[in-house]
Amino acid sequence: MAAIIKVKDINKSYQRDNFVVPVLNNISLDVEEGEFIALMGPSGSGKTTLLNLIAGIDKPDKGSITVADINIAALSESELAKWRSHNVGFVFQFYNLIPVLTAFENVELPLLLTNLSKKERKEHVVAALTLVGLEDRMDHYPKQLSGGQEQRVAIARAIVTDPIIIVADEPTGDLDKKSADDILLLLERLNSEYKKTIIMVTHDPNAASKAHMQRHLDKGDLV
Amino acid sequence: MKIPIKYSLRNFKERKLTTGITIVGIAMVVFVFAAVLMMAYGIEKTLVQTGSDENVIILRKSSTGEISSILPPDVQNIVSSLPYIAKTSGNIPIISYEPVVIINLDKVGGGLSNIIVRGVSPESIILRPNVKLIEGRFFNFGARELIVGKSLVGSFQNSKIGEQIKFAGGYWKIVGVFEASGGGFESEFWGDSKQVLDAFNRGNTVSTMTLKLNSADEFPLFKKEFLRDRRLKEFEPKIEKVYFAEQSETMAMFIRILGIVVTVIFSIGATIGAMITMYSAVANRTVEIGTLRSLGFKRRNILAAFLMESLLVSLIGAGIGIVLASALQFFSISTLNYSSFAEISFKFAISPSIIFLSLIFAALMGILGGFLPAVRAARMNIIKALRSI
Numbered sequence: 128m129a130a131i132i133k134v135k136d137i138n139k140s141y142q143r144d145n146f147v148v149p150v151l152n153n154i155s156l157d158v159e160e161g162e163f164i165a166l167m168g169p170s171g172s173g174k175t176t177l178l179n180l181i182a183g184i185d186k187p188d189k190g191s192i193t194v195a196d197i198n199i200a201a202l203s204e205s206e207l208a209k210w211r212s213h214n215v216g217f218v219f220q221f222y223n224l225i226p227v228l229t230a231f232e233n234v235e236l237p238l239l240l241t242n243l244s245k246k247e248r249k250e251h252v253v254a255a256l257t258l259v260g261l262e263d264r265m266d267h268y269p270k271q272l273s274g275g276q277e278q279r280v281a282i283a284r285a286i287v288t289d290p291i292i293i294v295a296d297e298p299t300g301d302l303d304k305k306s307a308d309d310i311l312l313l314l315e316r317l318n319s320e321y322k323k324t325i326i327m328v329t330h331d332p333n334a335a336s337k338a339h340m341q342r343h344l345d346k347g348d349l350v
Numbered sequence: 351m352k353i354p355i356k357y358s359l360r361n362f363k364e365r366k367l368t369t370g371i372t373i374v375g376i377a378m379v380v381f382v383f384a385a386v387l388m389m390a391y392g393i394e395k396t397l398v399q400t401g402s403d404e405n406v407i408i409l410r411k412s413s414t415g416e417i418s419s420i421l422p423p424d425v426q427n428i429v430s431s432l433p434y435i436a437k438t439s440g441n442i443p444i445i446s447y448e449p450v451v452i453i454n455l456d457k458v459g460g461g462l463s464n465i466i467v468r469g470v471s472p473e474s475i476i477l478r479p480n481v482k483l484i485e486g487r488f489f490n491f492g493a494r495e496l497i498v499g500k501s502l503v504g505s506f507q508n509s510k511i512g513e514q515i516k517f518a519g520g521y522w523k524i525v526g527v528f529e530a531s532g533g534g535f536e537s538e539f540w541g542d543s544k545q546v547l548d549a550f551n552r553g554n555t556v557s558t559m560t561l562k563l564n565s566a567d568e569f570p571l572f573k574k575e576f577l578r579d580r581r582l583k584e585f586e587p588k589i590e591k592v593y594f595a596e597q598s599e600t601m602a603m604f605i606r607i608l609g610i611v612v613t614v615i616f617s618i619g620a621t622i623g624a625m626i627t628m629y630s631a632v633a634n635r636t637v638e639i640g641t642l643r644s645l646g647f648k649r650r651n652i653l654a655a656f657l658m659e660s661l662l663v664s665l666i667g668a669g670i671g672i673v674l675a676s677a678l679q680f681f682s683i684s685t686l687n688y689s690s691f692a693e694i695s696f697k698f699a700i701s702p703s704i705i706f707l708s709l710i711f712a713a714l715m716g717i718l719g720g721f722l723p724a725v726r727a728a729r730m731n732i733i734k735a736l737r738s739i
């Protein structure tokens with residue numbers, strides 16, 4: 128199978144005060160379509176940075192990142208925003224739901240960037256929330272949900288646009304064991320049943336064991 | 351506008367206190383703003399109401415108002431013999447020869463104020479059918495009696511029926527109270543033209559003449575005749591309503607300019623308040639902004655959402671300010687009329703354009719106050735915003 132994500136020779140450093148802090152050194156990584164990969168490594172090793180680059184919310188200093196034949200490192204900021212809305216689903220450690228919007232409205236948000244009609248949007252949102260098992264919580268606000276439920280809403284939001292890749296940064300980092308297992312099960316299902324390519328950053332070996340492949344970052348090098 | 355309005359709406363409901371304070375600030379400024387415009391409009395309405403478009407008033411050209419106008423007897427004779435003037439059944443031209451003078455009266459609460467005393471001819475009753483007695487009787491021609499406009503009753507000492515006021519070396523008895531459809535006459539005393547001239551030693555020189563034409567349409571013809579007479583070249587005829595409307599302009603404009611200057615200064619405070627509120631809203635929602643951006647919303651969507659939030663707050667403030675200001679319609683106040691230097695009493699009056707202007711004014715405060723914070727939100731770097739948990 129062909130690689131859907133091709134990270135080639137990227138460098139990334141951040142400016143902090145007067146220093147340049149190198150974060151990623153000449154990293155290359157191929158991820159095949161339908162893969163479920165876990166990125167591991169110590170704190171500060173650059174996992175989130177690599178994930179952000181692949182998800183198109185950050186740009187490498189050097190090198191190319193090709194996702195489904197598009198070199199996203201060469202896109203302008205506004206092209207990139209549009210690209211993300213179609214191709215990437217985000218799952219964050221702290222769920223990052225909008226507190227003033229209901230579960231339904233949170234999941235609907237990415238669809239507001241598409242040309243779908245209100246009726247079509249509703250169908251998609253209901254389908255996504257049903258898939259994560261929260262069809263009866265659509266009108267609840269995030270603070271009325273448990274952490275595990277919030278993360279499931281966030282997953283529904285990530286898949287509602289039917290993206291090519293799902294990026295998850297410590298998706299179980301803030302959850303108890305039971306909820307974490309539910310989330311991992313859900314991600315496995317998205318991967319096996321819906322053929323989503325998933326890149327998950329995690330510290331948790333149990334979580335990582337659910338992935339097909341584990342990669343380790345250490346001080347900016349992929350090992 | 352990709353981010354839904356309910357997002358902006360619910361967000362400001364979340365921060366009740368700061369939003370509440372901002373709303374109160376904007377409501378206060380809008381209240382003052384609307385009140386000033388209502389005051390100017392009220393004065394205009396009152397003065398415009400004073401005149402009739404059926405009547406013609408004759409004044410000296412150089413005069414700034416009735417008080418400073420002088421019409422000598424020969425001028426009065428020439429004017430009264432001009433064509434197109436309506437006549438009574440007894441063939442008398444319908445003309446009121448009016449000395450208009452200012453007297454000082456003691457206010458009930460203390461202090462002196464200028465009040466107009468207008469001498470009128472018997473024909474003025476035909477000229478001004480809207481002047482109606484509401485209490486007592488009409489003054490007798492030939493007697494030192496006065497009727498008082500209803501706005502003055504109770505505001506000045508000795509201004510009730512049966513009482514006497516003193517001016518021009520004599521006592522004048524109040525015998526009736528009149529109304530005049532809310533116009534400026536309601537802030538005047540009226541008496542016999544001849545008695546007033548006598549008391550002030552004016553001979554037969556009146557201030558103005560007000561007359562009725564056979565038909566209001568004949569004014570251009572009448573004016574043409576008037577202008578043709580070289581002896582009248584220092585004088586001019588005007589439609590009474592137009593004249594009083596012009597009189598209101600200076601004053602209404604003065605109030606508007608003063609009021610707008612003052613409220614603009616106030617509005618700086620309210621705008622800064624809105625700005626502080628919005629800056630804190632942006633700071634509290636940094637992660638949210640990063641999240642929205644990563645989902646694909648653009649900088650301009652973020653800008654629009656925060657501007658919308660600020661705009662909604664300011665419009666709610668405007669709504670409250672306008673509702674409060676519209677309650678002022680039930681109050682009447684008096685002020686010095688700068689064209690006659692006499693007190694004039696009027697009611698605050700609201701109009702659709704005042705409401706519209708107040709909304710625009712508030713929207714401007716909201717947009718100006720929200721702009722810099724919204725720009726800060728829009729300029730945020732996604733990565734930094736997401737990392738700021």
Ligand SMILES: Nc1ncnc2c1ncn2[C@@H]1O[C@H](COP(=O)(O)OP(=O)(O)OP(=O)(O)O)[C@@H](O)[C@H]1O
Nearest residue numbers: 141142143150169170171172173174175176733734
């Ligand atoms: N925007 C930034 N500005 C400056 N330094 C940054 C920025 N983002 C990341 N860094 C630095 O880059 C390095 C890698 O950060 P990154 O978040 O990728 O690590 P991580 O592997 O995800 O760590 P963790 O497991 O703690 O989440 C760290 O030293 C971090 O402080």
Ligand SMILES: [Mg+2]
Nearest residue numbers: 174175176296
């Ligand atoms: Mg990280």
